[in-house]
Amino acid sequence: MSSASSAPQPPVEAGLSTGGVARRLGVSPTTIRSWERRYGIGPAHREAGHHRRWTPDDLAALEEMCRLTARGVPPGEAARQVLEAVRHGTDPEGAPASGPPGAPEAYRAPGGGNTLPVGTVRPECRGLARAAVRLDSGEVARILRDVVDTLGPVTAWTEVMAPALRAAGRKWAAEGERYVEVEHLLSWHVSTALRRVADRPADRIGPAGPDGTRPGPPVLLAGMPGELHTLPLEAVAAGLAERGLPYRMFGQAMPSEALLEAVRRTGPSAVMVWSQARPTADPVLVRRVAATAWGGRGARTRPAVLAAGPGWAGSRRHPGLLRPRDLATALDQLELLLGG
The missing domain is CATH 3.40.50.280 (Cobalamin-binding domain)
Known part of the structure; x- marks a missing residue:
């Protein structure tokens, strides 16, 4: 046996399972598998005979898929933008990526969690619930700002904010103290978005x-x-x-x-x-x-x-x-x- 073959191999980062990624991003494992099968948004490295393991770089791409689809971008177009950004080291808007190679800041997934069952609601509400579960403060604020500006505060409250808040309340009531942080973050940002309208002096x-x-x-x-x-x-x-x-x-x-x-x-x-x-x-x-x-x-x-x-x-x-x-x-x- 040669010395080359007997030398220890560098460790391979274990990464997350598909189920772990789904819990972290607040989407179903079926959705993740569908994105991989249809659009090629999958683990960059696979080992034969092993379950898929998602590295931070892979997770970053999935996070951006979640953000883009929450904004109403069709999954196929979202996947094209994400893959193009990964190839060129930019975010989907074309700005240079920051942070470690392959994991630009725009792609990094905040803390994990599970899904919030919101029922049959507007796509903006589903996107808001997913962002809240990820504790993605920036995306929560952006969604709320957009829905208030485009729908007005009444429709934004009735069809987006209130269903997401009710789902968060049901979740932590069923899970004990888990998910209280989701409701608190969501409530703070909802209040901020509403006060942007309520505090206009001229009105x-x-x-x-x-x-x-x-x-x-x-x-x-x-x-x-x-x-x-x-x-x-x-x-x-x-x-x-x-x-x-x-x-x-x-x-x-x-x-x-x-x-x-x-x-x-x-x-x-x-x-x-x-x-x-x-x-x-x-x-x-x-x-x-x-x-x-x-x-x-x-x-x-x-x-x-x-x-x-x-x-x-x-x-x-x-x-x-x-x-x-x-x-x-x-x-x-x-x-x-x-x-x-």
Whole structure:
């Protein structure tokens, strides 16, 4: 036996199995095998008689496939761009790659995870869920920014953001503390995307109507005392801002007396209170808000009250209380109240 043949061989990086890659990227193993079979997006090195093992370089290419298909690029075209970028050491936009050879920064996959079952939804929602599972903060932010700009905040919330958030909530509820990080990252970026619309100063003033008048006193938005989930209120704020309607946002867990004082100080046309779960739905406080009046003698005014959120399900209605069933309905009701 020659010395060459007896010399130790350099170790081969084990890499990940197809199942491991699928969990890391948030896609199914079937999808990965389909991309390999149809488009050649597969491991660069294979050993006969062994299962496929995906190296960091291979994983980088798959990550970019996920990003491109999430953006609506057909898989065949996405694969062409990825393979071309790998051959020339660039990202699919043509910029020079950075980082270790064969693993440009744009291709690197962040932390792993499993899939979020979102059901039958828009492609943007599936892409958002996959990016959130990968903890790919940059891609989550880009998708949310694009859907708000192209669809508007109401459709973006209803058809993209809310389904992804519900899927993340179901996942961590079923898995214990796992996937809480996915929901937290997703929630933070959803809030950021909505506030891009809600915080536009010019929209707070509101456009003049045909008769030259402007919307009346602002809507007050507040979470019930003890209520920590107020992303839906941020969606309402964004929708009001898009329509040029005035509002004041008080956020989560607004104390009872503070809410009543805010009503007396601002004289709102309407007050929307959000309850995510029944323990935070307080009908007594709602009645107190509805009874809070302001204005001079002979011209006393009270606000309309909208009780929003699943926490109010099954509770008794009192006369004059509005219970919007969805975001679009809530915005229509508020616009009518402001106009009145």
